[in-house]
Amino acid sequence: MEGTKTLKFFVTVVCMVAVAGAIPIGDLLDLASQHSDKLHSLSTLLTHELDTHFPPIGHKIMPRPSMCHTATLQGPTDKIQALQFPEHDLLSLVRSLLQSWADPLLVLSANANTLPHPAQSTIASKVQELRDNSNSLGHGLDILSGKMGPASQILSISPYDGNADLGEDNISKLLNFQFLLSCFRRDSHKIDSFLKVLRCRAAKMQPNMC
Amino acid sequence: MWFMKKKGLWLIVLNVNNNSPPGKPVLKQCHSPDKEIFTCWWEPNAHDGEDTTYRLLYEKELTIGILECPDYHTAGKNSCFFDKNHTSIWVDYFLTVVAINAFGNTTSDVYKIDVVDIVKPNPPENVTLWLELCEDIPTIHVTWNSFNIGTKCGWITPKYQLRFKKVDSKWNYVGEQTQFSIYSASPGKLYIVQVQCALDNGAWSEWSNTTFIQVPRSESKQHIWILVSFSAILLFAAVCIMFIKKKRYTNKCCLFHSIQQWLLPPVPGPRIKGIDVQLLKNGRSHEATRALLINHGFPWNGMPWKNQAEEYLLVRDDNKLLNEDQKHTHGKMISNNCHSKPNINNQLNVHNSMNFKEEKTILDDLVDTSQSELVNELNYVNTMKTDTAFSIDTIYVRNVKPVENSRYVDIQRQDVDMEYSTVREPMLFPEKQNKVINRQQERLPYDYTRVKEVNGDMLLLQDPSFRNNTQNTDYINPTPLHPVTEKVHECAESLNDGYVDNPHTHNVK
Numbered sequence: 001m002e003g004t005k006t007l008k009f010f011v012t013v014v015c016m017v018a019v020a021g022a023i024p025i026g027d028l029l030d031l032a033s034q035h036s037d038k039l040h041s042l043s044t045l046l047t048h049e050l051d052t053h054f055p056p057i058g059h060k061i062m063p064r065p066s067m068c069h070t071a072t073l074q075g076p077t078d079k080i081q082a083l084q085f086p087e088h089d090l091l092s093l094v095r096s097l098l099q100s101w102a103d104p105l106l107v108l109s110a111n112a113n114t115l116p117h118p119a120q121s122t123i124a125s126k127v128q129e130l131r132d133n134s135n136s137l138g139h140g141l142d143i144l145s146g147k148m149g150p151a152s153q154i155l156s157i158s159p160y161d162g163n164a165d166l167g168e169d170n171i172s173k174l175l176n177f178q179f180l181l182s183c184f185r186r187d188s189h190k191i192d193s194f195l196k197v198l199r200c201r202a203a204k205m206q207p208n209m210c
Numbered sequence: 211m212w213f214m215k216k217k218g219l220w221l222i223v224l225n226v227n228n229n230s231p232p233g234k235p236v237l238k239q240c241h242s243p244d245k246e247i248f249t250c251w252w253e254p255n256a257h258d259g260e261d262t263t264y265r266l267l268y269e270k271e272l273t274i275g276i277l278e279c280p281d282y283h284t285a286g287k288n289s290c291f292f293d294k295n296h297t298s299i300w301v302d303y304f305l306t307v308v309a310i311n312a313f314g315n316t317t318s319d320v321y322k323i324d325v326v327d328i329v330k331p332n333p334p335e336n337v338t339l340w341l342e343l344c345e346d347i348p349t350i351h352v353t354w355n356s357f358n359i360g361t362k363c364g365w366i367t368p369k370y371q372l373r374f375k376k377v378d379s380k381w382n383y384v385g386e387q388t389q390f391s392i393y394s395a396s397p398g399k400l401y402i403v404q405v406q407c408a409l410d411n412g413a414w415s416e417w418s419n420t421t422f423i424q425v426p427r428s429e430s431k432q433h434i435w436i437l438v439s440f441s442a443i444l445l446f447a448a449v450c451i452m453f454i455k456k457k458r459y460t461n462k463c464c465l466f467h468s469i470q471q472w473l474l475p476p477v478p479g480p481r482i483k484g485i486d487v488q489l490l491k492n493g494r495s496h497e498a499t500r501a502l503l504i505n506h507g508f509p510w511n512g513m514p515w516k517n518q519a520e521e522y523l524l525v526r527d528d529n530k531l532l533n534e535d536q537k538h539t540h541g542k543m544i545s546n547n548c549h550s551k552p553n554i555n556n557q558l559n560v561h562n563s564m565n566f567k568e569e570k571t572i573l574d575d576l577v578d579t580s581q582s583e584l585v586n587e588l589n590y591v592n593t594m595k596t597d598t599a600f601s602i603d604t605i606y607v608r609n610v611k612p613v614e615n616s617r618y619v620d621i622q623r624q625d626v627d628m629e630y631s632t633v634r635e636p637m638l639f640p641e642k643q644n645k646v647i648n649r650q651q652e653r654l655p656y657d658y659t660r661v662k663e664v665n666g667d668m669l670l671l672q673d674p675s676f677r678n679n680t681q682n683t684d685y686i687n688p689t690p691l692h693p694v695t696e697k698v699h700e701c702a703e704s705l706n707d708g709y710v711d712n713p714h715t716h717n718v719k
Contacts, residue, residue, distance in 0.1 A: 078246070
């Protein structure tokens, strides 16, 4: 929690300074990468927390309503593609992904408060952290896209059309919660990877940053 | 099924292959070392015959059609290797293995993976330890082959964890660095180091192979030890010789006492100039105090301080009230306003936190109870302490001299759970002081205390933790005493017009 607040404060400071154009893009990307790394590790922890008392879906097929709602947002699916993707498009994709999760995170948060799970309180607090971190990252990316030009500011948000109430009985609630969380985990990893690729590209002068 | 008899043993061989399809294979695990390729392994059924073949078929999310494993051989038997061209991340793979023989085929359960979830790197290679000796302080440096990040260019973010230990001790874990140094390694010890890595907040690899390094013994340290032991032996010999010599001439008992006296000189008892203990014992406290007043010109007309629960108690560690050869003791106080450094000569450890009742008990124990008058006056003094702020034995106007060789000792008593000093030689003040106090209290502002006379020698020791109170008789808010300090001259300037400021207000009028 403190880390998020510190990062938030830092981002605010960065924002003010960045307006004056004082902070180079490389540093902004570095900051954003730290945020996204934290976001990904939080979602991983949350998944583990959920799995402690719930048999992991793991490698079994489970009947799920649909694919992740962000599946329509096409992007690179391997390293070569990622390294060749244009910067503006990459940033635009990252922002779109993040923005597409604004509403579903609310759904996760609301359901976390009444989740039928032994570690419910831990899960609820982690989901809250997730939301805070996500907001901070969003602010940072807005600043970044402002500096990188209009092409990176194109947003294509994939709407979430699932139910706010994740299920009628406990089992389906848990299953849907787990599925939504796994989708988020994947997208947070995408965001993290793309930002790190961008960071490395921006830091070509400093290969040790990569 | 057919039976075979060989050397008395019956062997029953089941020839399943003759009749039935193969058993169900099981996909065991898949791993990706670097997010660019991955491998999967399966386990065939135990009863499968030699002629069973296996095929791995899979489907990809967002792709139509069933695909087959591109490489069955690179990763060994019963495995499938997916190279860069066939590896996509952030998409689900649905894998199945089919076992086929002449009689049919059997399909395993579907195994779903996402490559990013199965990342587990290989342990770091080429872990190297090298020793650096800098002025006989050994330092171990650890390096290893790190991921060549330049070519990866942000695609993976490795982090490393290292652990090391001396032989026969516990592992020390150190996290998230790309190189490591063990400073001040113990000479003569064997160190073991292992490194592991993880990618992208994923799973940790196995620990690398253990690497050893032996730190050589420090020669200079050996020399020092020899020197130390030699000098210890010399010292011991000298002491023994001294002991034996003395023993010839003196009694053992006296020798012991003389050593004791040399090591631990006796604590001189406190003594107040002008107070004759015999007078006190006889109960003529008034005469005793009068003598004191006459001799030293105590400013007892006025009320010295208000709101000072400073208690300054003199202590002896033997049962006598006074000893003839005691030296003078003086209480000293220094105003807190002075930012002078106190030269703490005599340490006093007194807590006034005992309540009135307990103090009375103590007094009863120590003072002859037949001296009821004395006791009463002591009690009176204690009650006045809280607001009148004159401490026993503490207010000196003139001739304050530093005390030499006097010490104050705490007497611990079991029945009171705190440190305090026992009152041995209380200084008693005439009762008429109380009226003066009352009158003065009305006039004085809350925070100020008044002294009758101030000269350069006068010092005040104020307890910063003291709190104001208005009660005359209640014993409130006992506060610990400051240690006694030597006089410091520059404090005199802070005292004016007979007012001494309370440490809390820091106002000096």
